[in-house]
Amino acid sequence: MADQDAAGVALCERYAVADVDSHIIEPADLWTSRVSSKWGDLVPHVRFHERRQEDYWYIGDRKLYGAGAFAQAGWPEFPPSHPKRLSEALPAALDPKERLAYMDKVGVYYQLMYPNILGFHSHVFLNQMPRELATECVRAYNDWLVEFCSADSRRLIPMMMLPFWDIDESVAEMRRAHEMGHKGVLFAARYDKVGLPRLVDDYWKPLLGQAQEMGLSMNFHVGFLAAPEDLKGAVDQSKKLDFTRESSLVLLGNAQNIAEVILSGVCHRYPDLKFVSVENGAGWLPFLGETMDWQWLNVGAHKDYPDRMLPSEYLRRQIFGMYWFERKSVRAVIDELADNLMFETDFPHATSLSPGPASESPSPRDVIEESLAGLSDEIVGKVLQHTATRLYGLEPPVRS
Template sequence: MVELVEQIRVVDTDTHVIEAYDLWTSRISVAKYGDLVPQVRWDAEAEQEAWYFGGKRIAYAAGSCMAGWHEYAPDRPRKLAEADPACWRAEDRLKKMDETGVYAQILYPNVAGFGAGRYLTLNDPELMLLCVQAYNDWVVEWAGIAPKRLIPQMAIPFWDIQASIAEMDRATKLGHKGIVLCGAPQDFNLPKLSDPYWDPFWAAAQERNLPVNFHIGTGDMWVFDMMHESVGKHASFAAVAPVLFTENIQVIVQLIFGGICHRFPNLKFVSVESGAGWLPFALESFDWQWLNSGVHKEHPEYKLLPSEFFKRQIYGSYWFERKSLHSALDAIGADNIMYETDFPHPTSMSPGPATIATSPREYIQETLGDVPRDVAEKLLWGNAARVYNLD
């Protein structure tokens, strides 16, 4: 039997680059900005390499390199050198992709936050913009070894709309295929997504045919304090992800009920690392409340139901689901769902001695081996090619 990954070029729509330790210090003047420039130092107390933004420790440097790691999260490599090189070196990433049957990866940032929120901790607008630009430059260089297989999504200085639009143009010329936007700007003292304040941003993205990606975990991350310490570190860590998976329901609600999909009908939105099984429930509840509360009367200009706006413009991604994947396909179809792995994060489809994960090759065959070929092609390739304008 020929495996699906040998028949269809698989696009993994959510992976993360592990930023080089000199990404910012090699591109931004340390002489001018000093310790404010993001950098890695050895944390003697924790005995780990750590990232410092504005002189404050914000993350352990190898903490996201869990692919193939021999301990359960939140235990992690202490140094980047202890992790699988495929986490951080492009040449090894391509080899890992070939082994697991993945042709291309959509690349998301890591250390500065999944929506660029950590740059705001620097409290210097000039430096914040330089940091965004340095990341966008670096990730294109990192992906340059195989630009049709490693596909960057740009960071945006979302605290300044005009600067964001300028960066859209600059980063697109570099080779970026989409935008990563914070899903909870109100957590950073900015207007909510449903505020018309953002209309110039949406208009610019639509005009440039750039999809807007909302990765989970871009807000204040209160969920990390959700559990009492008595439950243990592994239970506390494991409890976070299921809550975050459905976090983007707040984003989708604002896009639809806030009229953004109506006003910008050609703009595509992606809910990243969020799963697909909950989408049918969400869409049914949207339609019910829309009609039951008279939204169609209040806004007669909205000619579609929420589920119809979703099917026209919004996409979800999945990577571990089995039964719920198939129920989602039955309920909403295959046109708005894409496959991902979240490599190399703790919740990823990255098998190692301490996990139950299967490889993408095995998982894809197990879950899609019996579905119609056109359905498998949409989930694994076609939808991503359409959203990200891939060759």
């Protein structure tokens, strides 16, 4: 049993723990039940793959991935093995009431919900279907997610997707989704990779300005807007050594995004807008801050931009990170960025804090105790609850 505080009460019982990165598993009829049938098979749908004996997501004839590929929590075999049908997955991955019961079991009060297909295959939506249909799919997803979270809208927190390929539609959808209850935006820092202007360009001003005005954070999730070639190493999980290398490096990917918004001047132009690195760990954040400061001063950028702060100052003011498996490195983050750190589980993905027959993971309860043992109540409260509730505007907990 993990150590507890002096009063003998586990940390996850003392605080309303916010898991700021978890995932929903999209139901097979999410889009076919909500999007106009005039688009035919271009509407994302699930059908059975005979050779693989598995249900797969399709857009037209483009095969994406197994419907249960991201629902590996509790699965009895190591990746790449996964449920072949959604009915084989852990019920908490699919059903909101089961999710709430699971959260109670592992000591989590809030969970922020991110997508799978829209998040990790956004390039397919962008390239394989008409923009009108892609936008309709985004709206349908945002609607469905609010319905999923309505099982307990205080604890299950929807995070919106935007039709980023259309700035006017994105501005409108941000307003609409925010009014429905979405608490943050799934976004990217390098839209220039898909032919759109860089984030510092005035093109994005209506969207970023509105997000700042509404108090909505922009959340950079690992793998979002990744090009197909970027995903190749992370997809083939059967080669254990290659997968370990590639997936480890993927978890440093947001360093580019954070450097982009700080050094391009986005943080300077939008001083109240917050950016969150999601599912990328946090141990690298202090190093990145020191690196940017060193280079900023070393090349004389402070002379060319005398009105700018040091990069690390923007990082402290506007950048947030999170951890789930880190132990030693998370202490360095707390020493430097205690106000910027939050906790996540990544449920129900293969790398999540989901103990099972083929998982080395301890429970979230044990991770919390081990990683934060001996720290002050003030710091623990920030990391587990208060930073997240403030950043995302979460309602105060109701304890039975």
